[in-house]
Amino acid sequence: MAILEVDDLRKEYGGFAAVEGSSFEIERGEVFGVVGPNGAGKTTTLKMLAGLIEPSAGTAVVAGHTPGQRAMQRRLGFLPEESPLYEEMTAVDYLAFFADLYDVPSDAARERIHDSLDRLDLEHRDRRIGNMSKGMQRKVAIARALVNDPDVLIFDEPASGLDPLTTNYIIEFTRELSDEGKTIVFSAHNLFHVESICDRIVIMNDGRIVARGTLEEIRDAHGGTEYHVYATSDGSDGLDATAGSIEVSRENGQVRHVVPDMTAVDAVRERVEADGGRVTDVRTETPSLEEIFLEVASEPEATDA
Numbered sequence: 001m002a003i004l005e006v007d008d009l010r011k012e013y014g015g016f017a018a019v020e021g022s023s024f025e026i027e028r029g030e031v032f033g034v035v036g037p038n039g040a041g042k043t044t045t046l047k048m049l050a051g052l053i054e055p056s057a058g059t060a061v062v063a064g065h066t067p068g069q070r071a072m073q074r075r076l077g078f079l080p081e082e083s084p085l086y087e088e089m090t091a092v093d094y095l096a097f098f099a100d101l102y103d104v105p106s107d108a109a110r111e112r113i114h115d116s117l118d119r120l121d122l123e124h125r126d127r128r129i130g131n132m133s134k135g136m137q138r139k140v141a142i143a144r145a146l147v148n149d150p151d152v153l154i155f156d157e158p159a160s161g162l163d164p165l166t167t168n169y170i171i172e173f174t175r176e177l178s179d180e181g182k183t184i185v186f187s188a189h190n191l192f193h194v195e196s197i198c199d200r201i202v203i204m205n206d207g208r209i210v211a212r213g214t215l216e217e218i219r220d221a222h223g224g225t226e227y228h229v230y231a232t233s234d235g236s237d238g239l240d241a242t243a244g245s246i247e248v249s250r251e252n253g254q255v256r257h258v259v260p261d262m263t264a265v266d267a268v269r270e271r272v273e274a275d276g277g278r279v280t281d282v283r284t285e286t287p288s289l290e291e292i293f294l295e296v297a298s299e300p301e302a303t304d305a
């Protein structure tokens with residue numbers, strides 16, 4: 001059953017649609033990625049889900065509640081892209097303060113805070129937040145999103161601008177949270193992270209969803225797997241050698257046929273052999289999310305996959 005339902009969501013700023021016609025559902029326990037170029041509408045979408053800004057039209061239901069309702073806030077943890085922290089406080093005091101706002105009993109809060117900080121490997125947790133590194137501050141912000149032990153986590157760019165080690169910790173931690181059954185909505189520019197942890201994604205461009213699904217579904221909708229058949233000949237001796245081939249080119253003295261499926265691989269083989277040549281290698285090539293992203297995000301009138 002969907003824990004998060006979004007129907008025809010729209011946000012306008014003075015006649016400009018930052019988000020429009022956005023509809024999707026997220027199942028309990030999923031890691032759901034929202035990706036897109038700068039200004040695509042990711043943060044606006046996430047903020048509407050978190051109840052921080054009101055939609056201009058459409059509806060969102062998170063864990064059975066409308067965003068912004070107190071009952072929903074208890075079940076939601078939001079990590080904003082930029083998280084202002086109280087610089088004079090220590091991490092532990094700061095997190096205890098937020099736990100108190102959520103009416104978490106102090107013993108449970110202490111245990112939860114130390115557990116999160118242990119798992120995030122935060123050292124110097126009694127240091128003033130203002131004296132912490134950027135990576136340490138991001139970990140504190142993540143721990144803040146967890147103080148109320150939420151079912152749904154909305155992470156806006158959780159690891160942006162951090163060093164690879166800290167990034168790795170945060171991505172791994174996000175994966176662990178998902179393994180524990182939490183539902184995670186996640187936006188990121190680093191598509192490798194998206195590929196490595198998201199079950200399903202939407203790609204946004206100019207406020208609209210332009211592709212959606214599992215990575216496999218998105219790949220299939222955008223060319224899918226290609227087969228590269230390397231041969232000693234182009235098989236063109238009296239035959240239509242390129243039938244079924246997406247592309248034929250020469251590479252290091254060989255002919256490379258790019259074809260869409262195994263049937264076409266066999267057809268190329270037959271033609272090459274009929275021509276007195278032979279197939280020397282067949283490789284599969286899968287487009288990366290990055291390649292699909294670049295294709296989808298550069299289409300002026302991109303259509304929903």
Ligand SMILES: Nc1ncnc2c1ncn2[C@@H]1O[C@H](COP(=O)(O)OP(=O)(O)OP(=O)(O)O)[C@@H](O)[C@H]1O
Nearest residue numbers: 013017018036037038039040041042043044045081
């Ligand atoms: N408060 C606002 N007032 C006016 N326009 C806004 C406001 N907030 C966002 N926008 C505009 O809405 C569009 C979507 O912004 P949003 O921050 O959601 O994009 P994003 O996909 O999160 O981008 P980024 O990857 O750069 O964070 C942008 O054109 C932005 O300038």
